[in-house]
Amino acid sequence: MPDERRLEIYLDHAATSPVRVEVQEAVCRAMSADFGNPSSLHRKGVAAERILSRTREAVARAIHADPREIVFTSGGTESNNLAIKGALRALPRRGKHIVTTAIEHPSVLAVLAELEDEGYRVTRLAPGREGVIACDDFRRHIAPDTVLVSIMMVNNEIGAIQPVEQIARLLAETRPAGPRPLLHVDAVQALGRIPLEGLSRIADLASFSGHKLGGPKGVGALFVRSGIALRPLLAGGGQEAGHRSGTQNVPGIAGMGLAVNLALSELSAASQTMGELRRRLIEEVLDSLKDARLNGPAATVSSGLPGEADRPAAAPHIVNFSFPGTPGEVLLHCLEDEGVYVATGAACSSHKRKTSHVLEAMGVEPGLADSSIRVSFGWCTSASEIDRFLAALFRAVTDLRRFTRR
Numbered sequence: 001m002p003d004e005r006r007l008e009i010y011l012d013h014a015a016t017s018p019v020r021v022e023v024q025e026a027v028c029r030a031m032s033a034d035f036g037n038p039s040s041l042h043r044k045g046v047a048a049e050r051i052l053s054r055t056r057e058a059v060a061r062a063i064h065a066d067p068r069e070i071v072f073t074s075g076g077t078e079s080n081n082l083a084i085k086g087a088l089r090a091l092p093r094r095g096k097h098i099v100t101t102a103i104e105h106p107s108v109l110a111v112l113a114e115l116e117d118e119g120y121r122v123t124r125l126a127p128g129r130e131g132v133i134a135c136d137d138f139r140r141h142i143a144p145d146t147v148l149v150s151i152m153m154v155n156n157e158i159g160a161i162q163p164v165e166q167i168a169r170l171l172a173e174t175r176p177a178g179p180r181p182l183l184h185v186d187a188v189q190a191l192g193r194i195p196l197e198g199l200s201r202i203a204d205l206a207s208f209s210g211h212k213l214g215g216p217k218g219v220g221a222l223f224v225r226s227g228i229a230l231r232p233l234l235a236g237g238g239q240e241a242g243h244r245s246g247t248q249n250v251p252g253i254a255g256m257g258l259a260v261n262l263a264l265s266e267l268s269a270a271s272q273t274m275g276e277l278r279r280r281l282i283e284e285v286l287d288s289l290k291d292a293r294l295n296g297p298a299a300t301v302s303s304g305l306p307g308e309a310d311r312p313a314a315a316p317h318i319v320n321f322s323f324p325g326t327p328g329e330v331l332l333h334c335l336e337d338e339g340v341y342v343a344t345g346a347a348c349s350s351h352k353r354k355t356s357h358v359l360e361a362m363g364v365e366p367g368l369a370d371s372s373i374r375v376s377f378g379w380c381t382s383a384s385e386i387d388r389f390l391a392a393l394f395r396a397v398t399d400l401r402r403f404t405r406r
């Protein structure tokens with residue numbers, strides 16, 4: 001009997017990546033031999049503390065930060081909450097205006113909606129047709145009382161890379177004398193996918209998550225530039241330099257550290273390979289299904305500083321298409337029947353069955369937005385899987401159209 005699992009094709013890495021075997025082993029070790037509490041003063045505590053240090057160094061290395069600037073959290077959602085609420089609550093008199101984009105992850109948008117109820121003004125910039133924010137638009141919306149800018153590095157639904165580097169430059173120019181607005185970057189979809197060495201130079205706060213790159217779920221990190229004050233969200237024992245109380249998730253952190261190290265050592269080869277897969281996928285889909293539409297930039301960035309590109313570009317692991325007349329959710333389940341896993345949009349909002357806020361903000365018509373699927377690659381995606389995915393996709397779209405156009 002064929003092993004069904006071996007025939008499965010998992011193309012939903014932007015939702016979560018399978019946990020690498022080495023990472024599973026590191027997590028198990030941290031739950032067995034190294035079970036200590038990192039705050040304990042004895043040998044068991046020291047061994048656990050060493051695990052934290054190694055992962056802090058790995059995350060710091062990815063963005064050229066000091067390991068002391070890395071705070072462990074329970075994931076990207078908490079990192080975004082802590083960055084935004086923590087920073088604003090530490091600066092209650094600095095200003096009441098926040099600039100963000102309309103295509104952020106809900107863990108940013110929902111926090112900002114709460115802050116609006118508390119009296120903050122929030123400007124949500126809409127992207128252009130390819131899902132990238134225009135710097136001129138951004139410049140026009142910076143006000144004297146802007147206290148925070150929160151922008152994602154890589155959009156999780158369409159892969160578009162935002163011009164974070166140029167935005168940081170604009171912020172430095174807006175108020176050369178006074179304190180400039182803080183810059184928070186949600187880099188959850190960027191870590192291990194595109195080079196981030198410049199990030200600690202331009203961001204004050206940056207969010208990361210372990211499970212998007214082959215690490216465990218429920219663990220993440222926040223870069224807090226040295227000197228940036230944060231009001232903690234949790235009161236307690238003052239772990240993580242007082243920024244995040246609670247005994248750290250040592251097994252999760254052990255796994256995240258190894259996943260980050262592996263992703264960084266493979267970054268240049270993996271982004272080349274994934275970029276090539278992305279290019280081929282786009283070419284073959286648009287060639288074979290004439291009315292298919294690509295949502296997001298066609299160009300793929302595989303090297304160079306993120307945000308430095310002079311034309312819209314996407315990260316190498318995410319691609320989003322619309323197939324008119326083929327509801328995205330129906331297509332997803334047809335592909336699932338063939339053992340192929342993709343998404344209709346952001347994983348966390350898929351169950352809510354709403355039109356994607358990202359595609360909506362890009363001006364994609366509702367009919368097209370609702371007929372979209374996201375395909376995302378990761379550390380284990382192969383060229384032959386893309387071939388088999390393409391064959392399954394062509395079959396499914398053709399069958400569904402025969403049915404829906406009857």
Ligand SMILES: Cc1ncc(COP(=O)(O)O)c(C=O)c1O
Nearest residue numbers: 075076077105156186188189209
């Ligand atoms: C861009 C972005 N930010 C934040 C998150 C939240 O991360 P986590 O699932 O670790 O809470 C995600 C997860 O999909 C994401 O894609």
